[in-house]
Amino acid sequence: MAAPLPPSRPRIPGSGLAKGLAVTLRTMTKKSVTAQYPDTQPDLAPRTRGVIGLFEENCTVCMLCARECPDWCIYIDSHKETVPAATPGGRERSRNVLDRFAIDFSLCMYCGICIEVCPFDALFWSPEFEYAETDIRELTHERDKLREWMWTVPAPPALDPGAEEPKEIAAARKTAEKLAAAQAEPTEPTEPQGGES
Numbered sequence: 001m002a003a004p005l006p007p008s009r010p011r012i013p014g015s016g017l018a019k020g021l022a023v024t025l026r027t028m029t030k031k032s033v034t035a036q037y038p039d040t041q042p043d044l045a046p047r048t049r050g051v052i053g054l055f056e057e058n059c060t061v062c063m064l065c066a067r068e069c070p071d072w073c074i075y076i077d078s079h080k081e082t083v084p085a086a087t088p089g090g091r092e093r094s095r096n097v098l099d100r101f102a103i104d105f106s107l108c109m110y111c112g113i114c115i116e117v118c119p120f121d122a123l124f125w126s127p128e129f130e131y132a133e134t135d136i137r138e139l140t141h142e143r144d145k146l147r148e149w150m151w152t153v154p155a156p157p158a159l160d161p162g163a164e165e166p167k168e169i170a171a172a173r174k175t176a177e178k179l180a181a182a183q184a185e186p187t188e189p190t191e192p193q194g195g196e197s
């Protein structure tokens with residue numbers, strides 16, 4: 001035979017309600033930990049992986065990013081153009097011209113491989129994250145949008161004191177110095193054409 005249950009304490013009418021109200025009151029007076037986005041912007045780290053920006057001037061359409069992307073979510077189209085010879089008798093060159101560069105952010109897993117492998121520094125992380133769409137097909141963003149995001153990419157950190165000058169800056173400085181030297185050179189007076197009469 002089962003043991004008899006211990007006698008229950010007499011219930012005070014309304015005690016459950018009072019307990020519930022006490023919990024509500026305690027929660028109401030506590031500091032909220034929920035960020036009220038979008039009224040309050042989240043405090044993100046400056047180098048957050050939000051979205052990928054394209055600096056298309058640097059892109060040579062080498063296709064490395066598209067080939068290395070594990071999700072195959074980078075779409076690139078291009079055509080070849082012939083560049084005339086720079087000097088008389090020189091050879092014509094052909095170069096790739098970018099027609100389309102798009103990333104499908106519904107597939108992208110933000111691994112950053114495309115950014116790492118780009119040999120020409122054409123892809124960058126931007127902390128921008130507000131690009132939600134109601135239609136999944138609209139998450140494929142084209143080059144104009146990727147270009148726009150470039151302006152939200154934080155500037156690179158300052159170099160260490162005594163670090164070597166970056167090669168792009170050194171090349172640009174040398175060209176500027178050559179140009180300035182050429183402009184500063186006095187121009188030789190031109191000989192009058194034709195003989196004396």
Ligand code: SF4
Nearest residue numbers: 069108109111112114
């Ligand atoms: S971050 Fe990764 S998944 Fe996304 S586009 Fe680049 S390589 Fe592909």
Ligand code: SF4
Nearest residue numbers: 059060062063065118
């Ligand atoms: S790896 Fe860089 S340069 Fe090559 S296609 Fe991709 S973005 Fe352009």
